[in-house]
Amino acid sequence: MMLHMDDISVEFPGVLAVDRVSLEVKPGEVRSVVGENGAGKSTLMKVLAGVYPHGEYTGVIRLDGQEQRFSGVADAEASGIVMIPQEMNMVDDRSIAENLFLNRVPSKRGLVDEKEMFSLAEQYLAPVGIDVSPTMLVGELGTAQKQMVAIASALSKRVKVLILDEPTATLSGHESELLFEQIARVSSQGIACLYISHRLEEVLRISDTVTVLRDGELVDTEPSSGLSERRIVEMMIGRKMESFFPPREVEIGEPVFSASGVTVPHPMVPELNVVEDVSFSVRRGEILGVFGLVGAGRTELATALVGHAEGGRFDEIRIRDERVTRIEHPGEAFAHGFGYLPEDRKSMAVVPNLDVARSISMSSLARLVRRGLLDRKREYELAEEYQEHFRIKTRDLSQEIINLSGGNQQKVMLARLMALDLDVLILDEPTQGVDVGAKAEIYRILNEAAGQGKAVILISSDLPEVMGMADRVLVMRRGRVTGEFSAAEATSQQILEAATLNAPTEMSQDVD
Amino acid sequence: MSTEPLSRVQQDARPPADTKSRASFFAGLRWYHVALGLGVLVALVFFNSQTDGVFLSQRNLTLLLKQAAILGVVSAGMVVLIVGRQIDLSAGMAVYLVSVVVAQLSVTFGLPLWLAVAAGIAVGLLLGAFQGFMVARFAIPAFVVTLAGSMIFKGVGYTWTNATAIGPVPQELIWFSEGFIPPVASAILIAAVGALAVWSAVRRGVQLRRWEHREYATVRKVAVVVVLAGAGMWLALGYNGMPMAVLIAGITVFGVSLLLSSTRFGRGVYAVGGNPQAAHLAGLKVPRFLLKSFVLMGAIYGIAGVLMTARLGGAAPTAGQLLELDAIAAAVIGGTSFAGGIGRIPGALLGALLLTGIDNVMSLMNVSSFLQMVIKGTILLAAVWFDLMVRNKRKK
Ligand SMILES: Nc1ncnc2c1ncn2[C@@H]1O[C@H](COP(=O)(O)OP(=O)(O)OP(=O)(O)O)[C@@H](O)[C@H]1O
Ligand SMILES: [Mg+2]
Numbered sequence: 001m002m003l004h005m006d007d008i009s010v011e012f013p014g015v016l017a018v019d020r021v022s023l024e025v026k027p028g029e030v031r032s033v034v035g036e037n038g039a040g041k042s043t044l045m046k047v048l049a050g051v052y053p054h055g056e057y058t059g060v061i062r063l064d065g066q067e068q069r070f071s072g073v074a075d076a077e078a079s080g081i082v083m084i085p086q087e088m089n090m091v092d093d094r095s096i097a098e099n100l101f102l103n104r105v106p107s108k109r110g111l112v113d114e115k116e117m118f119s120l121a122e123q124y125l126a127p128v129g130i131d132v133s134p135t136m137l138v139g140e141l142g143t144a145q146k147q148m149v150a151i152a153s154a155l156s157k158r159v160k161v162l163i164l165d166e167p168t169a170t171l172s173g174h175e176s177e178l179l180f181e182q183i184a185r186v187s188s189q190g191i192a193c194l195y196i197s198h199r200l201e202e203v204l205r206i207s208d209t210v211t212v213l214r215d216g217e218l219v220d221t222e223p224s225s226g227l228s229e230r231r232i233v234e235m236m237i238g239r240k241m242e243s244f245f246p247p248r249e250v251e252i253g254e255p256v257f258s259a260s261g262v263t264v265p266h267p268m269v270p271e272l273n274v275v276e277d278v279s280f281s282v283r284r285g286e287i288l289g290v291f292g293l294v295g296a297g298r299t300e301l302a303t304a305l306v307g308h309a310e311g312g313r314f315d316e317i318r319i320r321d322e323r324v325t326r327i328e329h330p331g332e333a334f335a336h337g338f339g340y341l342p343e344d345r346k347s348m349a350v351v352p353n354l355d356v357a358r359s360i361s362m363s364s365l366a367r368l369v370r371r372g373l374l375d376r377k378r379e380y381e382l383a384e385e386y387q388e389h390f391r392i393k394t395r396d397l398s399q400e401i402i403n404l405s406g407g408n409q410q411k412v413m414l415a416r417l418m419a420l421d422l423d424v425l426i427l428d429e430p431t432q433g434v435d436v437g438a439k440a441e442i443y444r445i446l447n448e449a450a451g452q453g454k455a456v457i458l459i460s461s462d463l464p465e466v467m468g469m470a471d472r473v474l475v476m477r478r479g480r481v482t483g484e485f486s487a488a489e490a491t492s493q494q495i496l497e498a499a500t501l502n503a504p505t506e507m508s509q510d511v512d
Numbered sequence: 513m514s515t516e517p518l519s520r521v522q523q524d525a526r527p528p529a530d531t532k533s534r535a536s537f538f539a540g541l542r543w544y545h546v547a548l549g550l551g552v553l554v555a556l557v558f559f560n561s562q563t564d565g566v567f568l569s570q571r572n573l574t575l576l577l578k579q580a581a582i583l584g585v586v587s588a589g590m591v592v593l594i595v596g597r598q599i600d601l602s603a604g605m606a607v608y609l610v611s612v613v614v615a616q617l618s619v620t621f622g623l624p625l626w627l628a629v630a631a632g633i634a635v636g637l638l639l640g641a642f643q644g645f646m647v648a649r650f651a652i653p654a655f656v657v658t659l660a661g662s663m664i665f666k667g668v669g670y671t672w673t674n675a676t677a678i679g680p681v682p683q684e685l686i687w688f689s690e691g692f693i694p695p696v697a698s699a700i701l702i703a704a705v706g707a708l709a710v711w712s713a714v715r716r717g718v719q720l721r722r723w724e725h726r727e728y729a730t731v732r733k734v735a736v737v738v739v740l741a742g743a744g745m746w747l748a749l750g751y752n753g754m755p756m757a758v759l760i761a762g763i764t765v766f767g768v769s770l771l772l773s774s775t776r777f778g779r780g781v782y783a784v785g786g787n788p789q790a791a792h793l794a795g796l797k798v799p800r801f802l803l804k805s806f807v808l809m810g811a812i813y814g815i816a817g818v819l820m821t822a823r824l825g826g827a828a829p830t831a832g833q834l835l836e837l838d839a840i841a842a843a844v845i846g847g848t849s850f851a852g853g854i855g856r857i858p859g860a861l862l863g864a865l866l867l868t869g870i871d872n873v874m875s876l877m878n879v880s881s882f883l884q885m886v887i888k889g890t891i892l893l894a895a896v897w898f899d900l901m902v903r904n905k906r907k908k
Binding site: 306329330331334339340342349351357374398416 | 723770853
């Protein structure tokens with residue numbers, strides 16, 4: 001089996017997203033596709049997966065020399081090409097088994113054959129190493145487990161080419177490892193994997209060859225053995241990158257935000273808390289990293305602070321000189337001067353039909369009103385300021401946000417929060433799905449914010465990011481703080497240990 | 513090998529590739545727009561000849577507009593609700609109840625007209641607020657709340673009136689629907705409003721030129737305004753002038769439209785409808801927007817109820833029946849999506865005109881009203897199918 005894509009181009013109104021790209025992938029090959037946000041990676045893969053059917057692109061796709069003209073996703077899947085998209089589509093309130101088979105549910109005389117379905121599901125789930133019952137609802141799974149279900153689902157379709165679009169963007173290091181094991185296993189069966197990621201160290205590690213796209217064009221395809229991260233970045237952005245983490249010379253001031261006794265109950269299991277009595281504080285100019293594995297309770301901690309966690313509570317929050325004992329709504333947090341950037345962009349941040357300008361201004365409309373009516377011109381000016389500042393790549397500001405590439409959507413979401421000009425920013429995985437260049441820019445923006453005396457709470461599963469950016473690192477595991485380190489002195493080993501070790505009591509002692 | 517990819521950088525960002533497609537008055541015009549336009553034109557001419565020229569006469573068109581006024585107003589409110597992922601099944605009966613209040617107070621109790629009207633509008637607001645409160649405070653789905661509301665309102669009205677007609681209301685009230693602004697005054701009014709619309713479209717186009725790069729959109733907007741104003745003046749001068757019902761409906765719809773497109777409230781409605789959870793996390797108080805949308809709908813009950821009383825000369829037990837379904841159909845025909853976050857009021861107005869036009873032309877042609885229902889249903893389906901098809905095309 002051999003996959004050829006010849007001279008593929010895709011044009012959207014106003015953007016040539018993919019410009020005459022050719023690829024050739026061998027059976028069992030792990031091919032990474034890298035490039036800046038908006039380079040056309042997802043679009044190219046969607047062509048391959050039948051999301052954009054024949055006629056909506058130009059060029060030729062061939063499998064084993066046979067030309068393929070997919071009429072849709074189902075058609076591509078029937079030919080063995082399966083894509084696990086950047087934004088996964090799973091039905092949260094259906095069982096794992098049903099999601100696994102979706103429209104191919106085994107049936108007997110028109111009724112769903114549940115016994116057959118569950119036993120088949122177990123059979124497919126076992127190899128990907130998730131140890132849960134297929135009767136469980138998908139909504140109860142974490143992102144990593146959902147991904148495994150998606151892979152199991154792909155494997156159940158006799159896949160020949162597996163496409164993974166930024167699968168690790170929301171995974172922690174440990175979970176990524178599990179994914180890589182699966183990729184290795186899959187490719188050893190002769191299945192070709194196309195892998196998109198902005199994390200170049202993993203790209204180098206797991207792939208045989210790397211294809212670089214820039215502005216829709218193919219830059220080059222090279223074996224990964226001859227490449228370095230630095231070299232890939234050069235190819236991606238077309239110039240050398242100096243430093244990744246910009247130097248910080250920020251004066252750390254007085255404490256500006258502290259929270260005590262934050263507790264969040266488990267949504268399903270009574271008497272279990274996903275966040276257990278956590279207290280912390282940040283100073284002006286400080287970047288506080290919050291590290292932990294997925295499921296450590298970091299997101300719940302943050303959402304409890306802005307009144308979004310179900311049943312979440314805290315003893316008190318001190319912001320500047322104010323004492324707050326209740327926050328019922330994220331809007332109230334804004335009014336007090338702190339705000340939260342959600343982790344799950346698709347379901348918790350993006351409003352699909354708004355254009356870029358409206359998406360940016362959404363939280364700060366109050367200052368755009370003149371005599372009761374919104375001043376569209378001022379709105380554009382505001383949006384433009386952030387577009388330039390964050391280098392958001394879009395046709396124009398009246399483009400619908402859903403048409404932006406994933407990383408650019410993320411920048412828009414960050415812009416929405418920054419436009420509020422808050423004192424304390426709580427950012428949950430702010431660089432997920434963001435390319436290296438844009439990451440460096442977000443880091444620059446965060447440093448700048450800190451420089452203006454704001455405090456930044458940076459929740460991240462990306463250890464180098466936490467160590468490179470934070471002044472201080474809080475490590476969480478199972479809802480508790482299990483370590484607090486000064487970033488300059490700690491080693492990644494220490495931080496990882498605090499995040500993974502199993503003895504909660506002794507760990508919580510060795511704080512700072 | 514290493515210099516090759518780097519050399520490409522110099523060219524850097526490419527210029528926007530679509531300068532071509534923007535640079536024409538007809539940019540973005542697709543075959544289906546043309547087909548639709550031609551279809552409508554053919555239909556108009558066909559029906560006009562079938563009715564011996566009555567259909568497109570100034571008199572008939574004026575009456576058609578008057579007939580569409582109430583539906584237009586209710587459809588506008590319906591768009592707001594559907595955009596916010598809500599629905600209103602009670603609109604027809606709420607309008608009926610308002611009409612009962614106005615008629616009872618002025619006829620049976622002999623209260624001064626202004627008081628009866630004010631009370632009617634207040635009751636409308638109250639009905640809207642009540643339903644909004646149930647939806648926003650207790651998170652009961654709007655479908656259920658307004659279905660119940662529909663039964664309750666109808667029941668209250670029937671109980672109070674014994675399901676009989678109440679009337680006639682004073683002539684002054686009837687004038688609010690059936691009266692006319694004299695032809696010349698109407699023409700001047702239409703010209704003035706048209707000029708204002710052109711001015712604001714141009715001003716907006718110039719102000720936002722830097723970001724929207726759509727010079728031709730402004731030109732097109734101006735062309736539409738000029739055509740509409742011209743048609744309006746032609747109608748006004750050719751018959752009795754502008755019906756009061758049309759004036760009142762026009763002002764109301766303009767107000768709602770402005771609220772939806774250019775205020776924080778309207779933005780909130782789109783955001784809440786597009787993704788409620790994201791709206792919440794972006795600091796918007798979702799229940800408050802729902803409550804406000806229903807209160808706005810309540811104001812519309814009031815205005816539509818007063819218009820209805822004026823048009824019928826009192827409260828009739830059949831008044832308002834199925835009005836909500838027509839309004840939903842008009843909104844949906846006009847491109848409002850039940851998925852939430854999508855929909856515009858001008859579209860719904862077109863939908864309301866279309867539905868009323870069908871009624872009108874079918875009656876002129878003596879088609880039975882039962883068959884009319886079949887035709888309206890078919891058009892509703894066709895419109896939604898067409899809209900979905902176009903939308904899917906555009907998304908890719
Ligand atoms: N449906 C669409 N309509 C219009 N433009 C689109 C659409 N989908 C993608 N684009 C544009 O095409 C370009 C390529 O987007 P694509 O999603 O392929 O980027 P990407 O390389 O996957 O980026 P990221 O790393 O951020 O996910 C972008 O400029 C994007 O704005
Ligand atoms: Mg992408």
